[in-house]
Amino acid sequence: DTAVSQTPKYLVTQMGNDKSIKCEQNLGHDTMYWYKQDSKKFLKIMFSYNNKELIINETVPNRFSPKSPDKAHLNLHINSLELGDSAVYFCASSQALQTSGRENEQFFGPGTRLTVL
Amino acid sequence: AQRVTQPEKLLSVFKGAPVELKCNYSYSGSPELFWYVQYSRQRLQLLLRHISRESIKGFTADLNKGETSFHLKKPFAQEEDSAMYYCALFPYNQGGKLIFGQGTELSVKP
Numbered sequence: 001d002t003a004v005s006q007t008p009k010y011l012v013t014q015m016g017n018d019k020s021i022k023c024e025q026n027l028g029h030d031t032m033y034w035y036k037q038d039s040k041k042f043l044k045i046m047f048s049y050n051n052k053e054l055i056i057n058e059t060v061p062n063r064f065s066p067k068s069p070d071k072a073h074l075n076l077h078i079n080s081l082e083l084g085d086s087a088v089y090f091c092a093s094s095q096a097l098q099t100s101g102r103e104n105e106q107f108f109g110p111g112t113r114l115t116v117l
Numbered sequence: 118a119q120r121v122t123q124p125e126k127l128l129s130v131f132k133g134a135p136v137e138l139k140c141n142y143s144y145s146g147s148p149e150l151f152w153y154v155q156y157s158r159q160r161l162q163l164l165l166r167h168i169s170r171e172s173i174k175g176f177t178a179d180l181n182k183g184e185t186s187f188h189l190k191k192p193f194a195q196e197e198d199s200a201m202y203y204c205a206l207f208p209y210n211q212g213g214k215l216i217f218g219q220g221t222e223l224s225v226k227p
Contacts, residue, residue, distance in 0.1 A: 004160075031213050033213070033214070040219070041201060041219070041220045041222075042217070042219050042220065043161075043203060043217040043220070044217070045214040045215065045216075048212045048213050048214055050213070055212040055213065056211070056212035056213070056214055058214070090160075090161065092161075094213060097212070097213045104149070104207055104213065105151075105163050105166070106163070106215060107162075108160045108161040108162065109160060110159075110160045111160065
């Protein structure tokens with residue numbers, strides 16, 4: 001299956017813990033993203049990476065640290081989890097960065113529902 | 118400021134009725150706009166883009182620069198159209214991000 005995959009699908013944890021969400025794409029894309037969907041279903045960009053290099057950090061707290069070991073993977077590590085971090089996190093990828101046309105269509109993963117208790 | 122506004126949080130119509138999901142944007146320059154759809158328990162997927170000027174699943178959307186709008190329309194709604202719809206703006210030279218509207222949940226009743 002060619003797609004964007006995320007693990008785990010659900011993550012329930014206590015406040016103060018550290019957790020990671022993994023994302024992989026096998027579409028051969030250069031660019032990957034993390035978005036956060038809050039309880040009101042509002043989607044907002046967190047990070048974008050192009051060929052393993054950080055491009056955007058959209059005023060995300062330092063407790064969130066993305067890591068891209070290669071251009072097919074973009075993992076999200078979160079330290080000292082807070083109640084407000086509860087959300088659905090979506091990974092996405094696109095063929096290229098900042099071009100118009102088909103290359104900037106973003107393909108999304110299934111989402112990871114994080115619940116912080 | 119760059120912004121996408123979808124004024125309706127929920128839109129409920131009967132099967133066979135026309136549907137219009139509103140989207141307004143704020144962007145200096147020539148915008149590139151998309152509609153994404155999220156069916157229940159499925160991932161977000163691209164529905165259509167204004168550049169393509171195509172009709173997907175009977176949906177169309179026309180960019181109106183004068184009104185800064187990109188409304189999504191379908192003449193006859195089907196039950197399977199029930200989903201969450203997001204209008205999104207692609208601002209150039211800003212790291213590839215999409216700026217999403219708040220989303221409109223479309224419910225098509227039998």
